[in-house]
Amino acid sequence: MSNREKYNKAFIDSLELEEDQLEGLTYQGVPSWDSVGHMGLISELEDAFDIQFETDDIVDFNSYDKGIELLKKYDIEIE
Amino acid sequence: MNETNELKPFSLNAQELQEYQPNRYPFLMIDRVTEVVPGKYAKGYKNLTNNEWYFPKHFPGNPNMPGCLQVEAMSQMLTVAITTCEGMEGKVAHGYKVNVTFHEEVHPGDRLDIDAQVFSFKRGLCKGHVTASVDGKLVAEMDNTILIPEIFYQFRPKPVDKDKEA
Numbered sequence: 001m002s003n004r005e006k007y008n009k010a011f012i013d014s015l016e017l018e019e020d021q022l023e024g025l026t027y028q029g030v031p032s033w034d035s036v037g038h039m040g041l042i043s044e045l046e047d048a049f050d051i052q053f054e055t056d057d058i059v060d061f062n063s064y065d066k067g068i069e070l071l072k073k074y075d076i077e078i079e
Numbered sequence: 080m081n082e083t084n085e086l087k088p089f090s091l092n093a094q095e096l097q098e099y100q101p102n103r104y105p106f107l108m109i110d111r112v113t114e115v116v117p118g119k120y121a122k123g124y125k126n127l128t129n130n131e132w133y134f135p136k137h138f139p140g141n142p143n144m145p146g147c148l149q150v151e152a153m154s155q156m157l158t159v160a161i162t163t164c165e166g167m168e169g170k171v172a173h174g175y176k177v178n179v180t181f182h183e184e185v186h187p188g189d190r191l192d193i194d195a196q197v198f199s200f201k202r203g204l205c206k207g208h209v210t211a212s213v214d215g216k217l218v219a220e221m222d223n224t225i226l227i228p229e230i231f232y233q234f235r236p237k238p239v240d241k242d243k244e245a
Contacts, residue, residue: 036204039234059237
């Protein structure tokens with residue numbers, strides 16, 4: 001599974017979304033991505049990529065695109 | 080932050096449990112915690128007498144414990160399972176999600192035994208499953224998500240500023 005597929009799967013599984021909803025998605029852009037949904041998403045991503053997000057990054061992670069940018073800090077490239 | 084304490088079980092009497100559970104009369108819905116392992120589980124009970132404030136009105140002729148208060152009692156027990164963790168003592172917990180099933184009425188004279196199991200507790204967010212029984216018979220069960228705002232909201236993201244982006 002590619003990093004893009006893992007990344008998308010984390011959103012789809014934790015926020016109960018379809019793949020075509022991901023592009024341009026932002027925090028609170030769908031009902032399931034609320035503050036609690038966010039923690040579920042963060043946990044899914046940590047498990048998927050075997051990383052531990054820093055607190056500042058959890059707070060800054062407010063969109064699908066922003067997450068891709070933040071993951072670079074953890075040497076995760078989403079192609 | 081270390082959110083799990085030592086794994087040795089201990090108990091809390093009616094006075095001691097108030098160090099970990101900030102609700103007070105008439106909304107403290109648990110009497111004793113018979114066994115708790117911080118971050119893992121809490122078990123205990125609520126004794127119901129005819130003197131409970133809600134029985135005269137719920138309902139005349141057939142007093143029984145309101146379902147919403149059973150949910151509260153079960154949530155309070157789950158709260159104790161996490162507020163006994165190091166650094167969490169007495170912190171306020173908020174409910175987020177409840178999926179509850181009620182099986183039987185609960186009456187004056189009953190002892191409501193509650194078993195709260197923690198599935199996960201991370202960054203102030205706790206997911207668990209709680210059962211309540213009387214005389215060994217299941218009366219209610221629920222999946223419950225609670226959070227400790229003081230911790231949880233430190234991790235809340237900033238909403239995207241659409242105007243700024245445009």
